Amino acid sequence: MKRELIIAIDGPSGSGKSTLSRRLATALDYTNIDTGAMYRSVGLAAYRAGIDPGEDGALSALCAGLTIDFLRKDGEERVLLNGEDVSEAIRTPEMSLMASRVSANAAVRKAMLGLQRALGEQGGVILEGRDIGTVVFPGAEVKFFLKASPRERGRRRCQELREKGLDISLEQTIEEVERRDSADTNRLHAPLLRAEDAVVIDTTAMTIDQVLQRMLSVVAERRQQIGSTSVRKELES
Ligand code: DC
Secondary structure (H helix, E strand, O other): OOOOOEEEEEOOOOOOHHHHHHHHHHHHOOEEEEHHHHHHHHHHHHHHHOOOOOOHHHHHHHHHOOOEEEEEEOOEEEEEEOOEEOOOHHHOHHHHHHHHHHOOOHHHHHHHHHHHHHHHOOOOEEEEEOOHHHHHOOOOOEEEEEEOOHHHHHHHHHHHHHHOOOOOOHHHHHHHHHHHHHHHHHOOOOOOOOOOOOEEEEOOOOOHHHHHHHHHHHHHHHHHHHHHHHHHHHHHO
């Protein structure tokens, strides 16, 4: 049987990646892999161990000794770091920053790349992150790059944090989102970059359902293209 697709979703924070990849995964009955959660878990482990994101050797050893697993519990995605549920602990503003800092480290990226490829290679998956369409799965059948204005991304992030009870200002959140995106975009290893063949969707003024419909139609189109190519190949052989 033909394997199912690999779908890559990249973009800056607050562009809608997490929400859309979950919705798309449900609609297609695919597995959703939040690669940001993996970098956040490494950030949390480094923070707890007192390792500075600049310490290459210590970070490399840390990655070699940890396990990151995804689990569905009561309809929710949970992240396990060495068996411990860290789903909430990795979502604080401090861990956003820590994740961004450890993610610039080559040894950390190498370790995560191996895990992500192992998780996705069977297909039937959506991976969301910063370098999925460019580095992790450059051959992914469908690639999306989501974007939105900095103000809108800051507004979404601020709302998310306030819902968790954090007392945070909109201006401060916009500033933090912009600072983190600039670090993710300007780093040396696997920076945030749009793949040339990615479908770009500006979600600034779109509802979640509108974006989802657009993504579903791209996936349907791509499936048709792939289907007709393989039929042609079979006829030619
Ligand atoms: O998507 P997120 O905000 O949870 O990601 C947290 C950080 O992890 C982000 O600032 C950059 C990094 N990251 C990355 O470098 N590559 C990925 N594929 C995913 C996330």
